[in-house]
Amino acid sequence: MQPQSEIRLTPQRQVILEELAKVKTHPTANEVYDMVRKRLPRIGLGTVYRNLELMADNGMILKLEVGGSQKRFDAITNLHYHIRCTCCGKVDDIELTAMPHLDQLASDSSDYQVVGHHIEFSGICATCGEAQEKAITN
Amino acid sequence: MQPQSEIRLTPQRQVILEELAKVKTHPTANEVYDMVRKRLPRIGLGTVYRNLELMADNGMILKLEVGGSQKRFDAITNLHYHIRCTCCGKVDDIELTAMPHLDQLASDSSDYQVVGHHIEFSGICATCGEAQEKAITN
DNA sequence: CTGCATGCAAACCGTTTGCATCCCC
DNA sequence: GGGGATGCAAACGGTTTGCATGCAG
Numbered sequence: 001m002q003p004q005s006e007i008r009l010t011p012q013r014q015v016i017l018e019e020l021a022k023v024k025t026h027p028t029a030n031e032v033y034d035m036v037r038k039r040l041p042r043i044g045l046g047t048v049y050r051n052l053e054l055m056a057d058n059g060m061i062l063k064l065e066v067g068g069s070q071k072r073f074d075a076i077t078n079l080h081y082h083i084r085c086t087c088c089g090k091v092d093d094i095e096l097t098a099m100p101h102l103d104q105l106a107s108d109s110s111d112y113q114v115v116g117h118h119i120e121f122s123g124i125c126a127t128c129g130e131a132q133e134k135a136i137t138n
Numbered sequence: 139m140q141p142q143s144e145i146r147l148t149p150q151r152q153v154i155l156e157e158l159a160k161v162k163t164h165p166t167a168n169e170v171y172d173m174v175r176k177r178l179p180r181i182g183l184g185t186v187y188r189n190l191e192l193m194a195d196n197g198m199i200l201k202l203e204v205g206g207s208q209k210r211f212d213a214i215t216n217l218h219y220h221i222r223c224t225c226c227g228k229v230d231d232i233e234l235t236a237m238p239h240l241d242q243l244a245s246d247s248s249d250y251q252v253v254g255h256h257i258e259f260s261g262i263c264a265t266c267g268e269a270q271e272k273a274i275t276n
Numbered sequence: 277c278t279g280c281a282t283g284c285a286a287a288c289c290g291t292t293t294g295c296a297t298c299c300c301c
Numbered sequence: 302g303g304g305g306a307t308g309c310a311a312a313c314g315g316t317t318t319g320c321a322t323g324c325a326g
Contacts, residue, residue, distance in 0.1 A: 008300085010306065029291080044308040049291065051306090067203025067256075069316080070290065083250050095247040096240070103259070109233040112221050112261035118205075119257050121241070123250035146325085148281065167316080182283040187316065189281095207291085208315065 007058060013051050015039050017060065017075070026064055026072040026082070026091040066091060066120050083121035087128035094121055145196060151189050153177050155198070155213070164202055164210040164220070164229040204229060204258050221259035225266035232259055 007013070019035040020027070027035065033048045052073055056063035062074040066082060068089050079098040084091045096119075107114040124132070145151070157173040158165070165173065171186045190211055194201035200212040204220060206227050217236040222229045234257075245252040262270070 008305080010300095012307075042308070044310095046292075046309075047307055050293095053292095065205025069207075081244075083244060083248055083252070085250065086253065092248065092250070094244050096243055102234070102257070105234055106219075106221060106232050106259045106261075110221055110230065110259075110261075111264040112223065112230070112259070113267055114221070114259055114261040115224065116261075117257055117259040119240070119255055121244045121248075121250070121252055121255040123244075123248075123252040123254075126249040129251055146280080148325095150282075168314095180283070182285095184284075184317075185282055188318095191317095 007054060012036075012040060012043055012047055013055065015043075016048065016051055017055065020061060020073060021075040024093075026074050028070040028072055030070075032073060064091065065118075067122070079116075081119040081121070083123055085125035085128055086122050087124055087132075090125055092125070094119075145192060150174075150178060150181055150185055151193070153181075154186060154189055155193065158199060158211060159213040162231075164212050166208040166210055168208075170211060202229065202256075204256075205260070217254075219257040219259070221261055223263035223266055224260050225262055225270075228263055230263070232257075 015036050016032060019039075020032060023035075025031075029049050029052055030045075032052065033043075033045050036043055036048060052061070052063070055061045056073070059077060062077045064072040064074055064082065066072060066084055068084065070089075072091055076093075079100065081094045081096050081098070082091050083094050102117055103114045106112070106117065153174050154170060157177075158170060161173075163169075167187050167190055168183075170190065171181070171183050174181055174186060190199070190201070193199045194211070197215060200215045202210040202212055202220065204210060204222055206222065208227075210229055214231075217238065219232045219234050219236075220229050221232050240255055241252045244250070244255065
């Protein structure tokens with residue numbers, strides 16, 4: 001997770017990093033692409049994918065492999081957990097103290113070299129919940 | 139999670155269910171397809187996808203939305219956790235007592251209606267670990 | 277007879293990759 | 302001038318879907 005090797009901070013990479021740090025959501029690669037494109041209209045989608053991947057490998061950002069078909073990215077790299085709306089797919093942080101000791105338990109009860117864990121809650125977000133209620137009362 | 143509506147148990151569905159129950163791994167849709175095809179050579183991949191989805195909606199099986207690009211399916215539907223090999227993608231069960239109370243905590247600290255959670259460990263499985271060591275000592 | 281289920285193939289979507297060009301060192 | 306980075310477009314892998322046919326109730 002620590003930097004493997006210093007990577008050159010090209011304008012594209014810098015903008016990707018800045019835009020990612022700017023939001024508290026956990027955008028997909030495509031959403032990052034849209035954000036970045038406003039500042040660098042000629043950037044290619046491939047470049048965004050390549051650099052997100054690269055920066056995740058370097059520990060500069062976090063690649064969230066959550067449920068749903070798309071990967072999401074996070075500028076906050078310390079251990080924290082997420083909740084995903086099963087309705088709209090939105091992903092939010094969950095304020096829950098990290099439980100790094102779980103890794104030890106998992107290590108004891110398996111023949112894996114455990115490197116980490118992630119907890120993903122699922123639920124209905126406030127927005128989708130309201131929409132549902134409206135649909136029912138109609 | 140409880141059965142929404144009884145679904146008809148066609149031969150295809152029965153075979154899918156049986157084959158899924160037979161293995162302790164967590165096969166992808168394609169792996170299920172391969173298993174089922176040995177008994178029903180003319181079954182279509184679309185049918186497998188449609189029925190896995192349907193049976194998951196009915197709570198008859200579990201759809202695992204773990205990291206990696208593919209969904210996996212599990213005949214064991216009670217709450218339990220998993221570990222995924224970051225090297226080969228294999229998914230195993232982790233013997234760790236379920237912590238259903240986490241849902242309450244998440245509920246308290248968010249504006250979601252929490253419906254559940256899943257813990258996914260990541261690590262290197264025994265097979266991949268050995269392969270790595272061999273590669274180094276060579 | 278009607279409707280759901282199937283097999284098949286084409287479409288789809290997110291992601292990756294090959295390649296020619298560009299730019300920094 | 303050389304090696305990595307980029308833009309672009311084509312390829313890819315997993316999944317979904319439309320449609321004609323089949324079969325159970």
